[in-house]
Amino acid sequence: MASRALLSRHSLPFFRFYSCYFPALFHFTPSPLRYIVYPFHRVQRIHLYCSLAHQQLDEIAQPELSCFNNTIHRLSHRRSFSEVLLVYVTILRNGHLPNGLTLPCILKACTALPALFFGCAVHAHIIRLGFEAATFIQNGVIVMYSRFGEISTAHKVFDLLSLRNVVSWTSIMSGYAQNGFPLEALHIFRTMRLDSPIIPDFIALVSVLKAYIDVGDLDQGRCVHGLVVKFGLEDEPDLLITLTSLYAKCGQVNTARSMFDQVFSPELILWNAMISGYAKNGHADEAVELFKKMVARKVRPDSITLRSAILACAQVGSLEAAKWIWEFVSNSELKDDVFVNTAIIDMYAKCGSVVLARRVFDNIPQKDVVVWSAMIMGYGLYGQGKEAISLFHEMIQSQVRPNDITFIGLLSACKHAGLVHDGRKYFYLMRNHGVEPRHQHYACLVDLLARAGHLEEAYEFIKGMPMAPEVTVWGALLNACRIHGQVELGKYAAERVFAIEPWNAGHYVQLSNIYASAGLWKDVARVRVLMRERGATKAMGFSSIEINGKLQSFYAGDKSHPRSKEILAMTDELERKLKKSGFLPHMDSVLHDLGPEEKELSLCNHSERIAMAYGLICTPPGTTLRITKNLRACVNCHSASKLISKLVEREIIVRDANRFHHFKDGFCTCGDYW
């Protein structure tokens, strides 16, 4: 048998040398003499399926190696990788030795399937056949081990390679990047530039750019862009895609867009890079607009495009846009894609329609843990804690195992609904389901306990945490101290929070509000000075409202809208109506130490009130108003909105930074718990 003849030609020291470098190749074989045939010796009969390539082979009595190689290449081209491996076994059994044309294809098949066990054996064959210095073949070995996550083995192969070309360097570099080690990938690129005469080609530059995107280093990415220009590769379409992605992901969407616009007829992957870049950087409107443009140009979106566009719609919070994309998905071939459908559930939940989210959920035949978790999270956002819990039990009954995300959904649903008892119960049940609580779970429970007034219990719970409490934990305690007017504990929590995020003005505002409620004006002034000294800034609050599918945004005290006079008249009217029905403004919601009248004025100028007024003048009676706010709703606006919903007989749905508030007949679905 040829394989045995081959083995006898090689010495044992050779085997020992390689076995210390690549133990995985040898651990399954009791004797080096057996290992080359090991994966195949049990294959008694080769089942040649009905492929034409095989039939042709069968017709030849004694096929030459070149015939086998032709067959392998044809099968590889058709991506019939299992059959490629079967032909390889046939080659060995027919007494042939694979050559330099056979092996790269076999490695590719092992990588694609994936078949690590088979791949290790093929690597052993490569060594035995004396191809250890064949760069072309060894590059394939590097890629194979990288794809299997065996990056250190891949690196050993790379180290032993005497002649490395640009593909060898790119293979090991991208291997590191793909295995989550972008810094190592960049180190390899630097070594290549400094220690070798190799000039990077466009694929090498794409790989290094990807690594810089992963570490978020725009400056270094720009340097690589300089190299691209230096090598005259700026028109290379694949580099344009990666450069667009670099600028988009690093927040430079305008630069990204100018690169995108250079291409007359962008291919799908470039559309995806730009749309997802917009969606990820808070430019949701542009993402949706670009997606519509793409559809109008008859470019067929794939699952990635749809997920990015759906994410953008979820961020916009526009139900009209959400319905539009859902209709688009329903008419596309991706209507049964479970990933796309889960994104739709998430989007509907975030756009304020838990009913539509549930409809999509019910239509998914095979629900995995993420589908269930998305729906549980949706109920939670909407304050429907009991529904979330009942869905959780349904999920368990369906034999789907919950994961840590499921419990974040469940606990935050309990939190939004104030279900303290249930929250506690499910937190301690997590381990029974094989899920170890992470920091986020602890933060959720602290928030739940503290909001409900169990401040001491929350504090004790924090002290017992097995990890260092982060800002979310102390922030939750601080917020609860504001709600319950706990000055001392609030002061302590604020100190912890300031130590972690001294630049975040929101925390200073919280402490200041605690002092203001207690009438400690000197302390209020002190916090304000501290805030200024540390250069803390607060995000400008704004609210958006969708009218006839078009979003209109307003800042606090905004007078820039062309219909500003009418809006002002409506806010005044609302204020009059509120006063007439006995509404007392919550002065604590104002940080500034203003006089009572100025305070009132400042409160009714909050952005959501202006958006509401605009909605009222633009829509017929009875229309539901849908408002999105970038910050949390303040106590005053929340109370006023409840009453306004009754006074003007409208349903008002407000999505704040945290959750939904559905105001109807003087009540809110959150039950004043947020």
Next chain:
DNA sequence: TTAGGGTTAG
């Protein structure tokens, strides 16, 4: 005549 890369991540 066969290798390496880029879009996402519910």
